Amino acid sequence: MSHARITLDRDFTIGEVPRRIFGSFVEHMGRCVYTGIYEPGHPSADEEGFRTDVLELVKEMGPTVIRYPGGNFVSGYNWEDGVGPVEQRPRRLDGAWHTVESNAFGLHEFVRWSKKAGTEIMEAINLGTRGVDAARELVEYANHPGGTYLSDLRKQHGTAEPFDIRLWCLGNELDGPWQIGHKTADEYGRxxxxxxxxxxxxDPDLELVAVGSSSSAMPTFGSWEHTVLSHAYDEVDYISMHAYYQEEDGDAQSFLATSLDTDYFIESVVATADAVRAKRKAKKFINISFDEWNVWYQRGLDTDDQPHKVSKGWREYPRLIEDEYNVTDAVVVGTLLNSLLRHGDRVTIANQAQLVNVIAPIRSEENGPAWRQTSFWPFARMSELARGQILRVAVDSDKVATKKFGDADLVDVSATWDEEHGRVALFLANRGLDDAADVEVVLRGLGASGVRRAEVLDIPKGGDRFTTNTEQSQPVGLRPLDGVGIDEGVLxxxxxxxxxxxxxxxxxTV
Structure with a gap:
């Protein structure tokens, strides 16, 4: 039996839980939009063509903010194509994912869908093939009350009141050679x-996100952030981060410890942003928008999953990167969420990519059902319960040896204290493949009177660590965790x- 001892103290906190870290992402890619959130003619579709079965799962999962419309897609996208009468919208080739975009779903539809889902909008603009003029015109169309050509055009298109979108991404992954409109750091920063x-x-009250590195493995990582912020520090509020992880060559233990890379990535970007702040003698801090993260099994570049490498003909909403997530993947997603929460003083926005079908916690079939993937559960519970203050965690745990990261704590944890509702929530992962772990949690200054809920996601009976949820069967989920008790202030x-x-x-509090 393995062991871990965790200490929490009411007086040692990191800051308020930034509720925007429980964000998601909807891109015009694969079947995320079409047959994902939008499918007129589906048995569950409402009067606007939105799948209500998917909407109900989205509400249960609880994303707070959703980034739209991309992603690689946005770097070749004309926002004007997605507004106005649907029958007059142009069909376009999307070079990012080698598909045909009908534009049947655009900005107005997404705003209406977001209101039904109860989510904030994070709008991305095209700084790949377009620039300053299109950016300011989109803001005028979306946010200006009226009396100008573009704001009145929005009204003609059926929406009298401004969309009032506060959060904007200044492009996407422009450090990457794969990106349409790829730029150097100096070009992009200016x-x-x-x-x-x-x-x-x-609109002077916007919050703006500058493009950061597409991963910590990028050859320009570090220097990109420094250069971009040296140009744009005064104009932006956030610098973005993207990271995807997968199990490679059967190395499960390194995969289960990938949140250590997330920790390193976050702390490095924070240090770089603060170095620019010091050099500029600026008062404000630049925070982190971790606006793409997930488990993604990136296959060879000769498959249909990769941009610019698709050999088949141009198609509408083909199946792209519809990974089926297993038990191991769900545990990793839980540890990545823990990392984001532990850094919640500086990571104040995060978006799991993507919401439906495309490397997603929710899956759906055209004219068929929708269901929860294994990775749905850690996100849903953390979004529900992580409120109030983020508690600092002191962890004394047995270690697990990994090839990539050296020794990692066997037990990974984050915790929050919601004083208003008299609640402490702990989110724990056991990275061990074979052994259970006995855990003690010392609660200082927090008088625990009982356990409201204790649930666990683990290998289901008769399954293994590769067990997934499918259209036919969903064996992986949360079950009651037995044997949880409190003895003299120790959980x-x-x-x-x-x-x-x-x-x-x-x-x-005591």
């Missing part, structure tokens, strides 16, 4: 500076091998 300035001339529990758990406690 463009972001001028686009942001022009957008704020139209005691046992985590099964390869598991993710949530424990919710009734507490008072």
């Amino acid at each position: 463009l972001a500076q001028e686009a942001g300035k022009a957008m704020r001339f139209v 005691k529990l046992t985590l099964p091998a390869l598991s993710w758990a949530v424990v919710e406690l009734d507490v008072s």
Whole structure:
């Protein structure tokens, strides 16, 4: 049996839980939009063509903010193509994913869908093939009350009131050679500076996200952030991060420890942003928008999953990167969420990519059902319960050896204290493949009077770590975690091998 001892103290907090870290992402890619959130003619479709079965799962999952419309897609996208009468919208080739875009779903449809889903909008602009003019015009169309050509055009298109979109991404992954309109850091930094300035001339209260590195493995990582912020520091509020992880060559232990790379990535970007701040003698801090993250099994470049390498003909909404997530993947997703939460003083926005079908926690079939993937559960519970203050966690855990990251804590944890509702929530993962872990949690200044809820996701009976949820069967989910108790201020529990758990406690301050 493995062991871990965790200490929480009411007086040692990181800051308020930034609710925007429980964000998601809808891109015009594969079947995320078409037959995902939007499918007129589906048995569950409402009067606007939105799949209500998917909407109900989205509400259950609880994303707070959704990034739209891309992604690689946005770097070749004309926003004007997605507004106005649907029958008059142009069909376009999308070079990013080698598909045909009908534009049947656009900005107005997404705003209406977001209201039904109860989510904030994070709008991305095209700084690949377009620039300052298109950026400021989109802000005017979306946010200006009326009395100008573009704001009145929005009204003619059926929406009298402004969309009031506050959060904007200044492009996407422009550090990457795969991106339409790929740029150097100096080229992008100047463009972001001028686009942001022009957008704020139209609406001064915007929050702007500059493009950061597409991964910590990029050859320009570090220098990209420094150069971009040296140009655009005054105009932006956030710098973005993207990261995807997968199990490689059967190395499950390294895969289960990938949140250590997330920790390193976040802390490096924060250090770079703060170095620019010091050099400029600026007062404000630049925070992190981790606006793409997930498990993604990136296959060879000669498959249909990769941009620019698709050999088949041009198609509408083909199946692209519809990964089926297993138990191991769900535990990793839980640890990545833990990393984001532990860095919630600086990572104040995050978006799991993507919401439906495309490397997604929710799957759907055309004219068929929708269901929860294994990765749905850690996100849903953390979005529900992570409120109030982020508690600092002191962890003394047995270690697990990994090839990529050296020794990692066997038990990974994050925790929050919601004083208003008298609740402490703990989110724990056991990275061990074979052994259960006995865990003690010392609660200082937090008088725990009982366990409200204790649930665990682990290998289902008769399954293994590769068990997935499918259209026909969903064996992986949360079940009650037995044997959880409190003894003289110490919470005691046992985590099964390869598991993710949530424990919710009734507490008072003492």
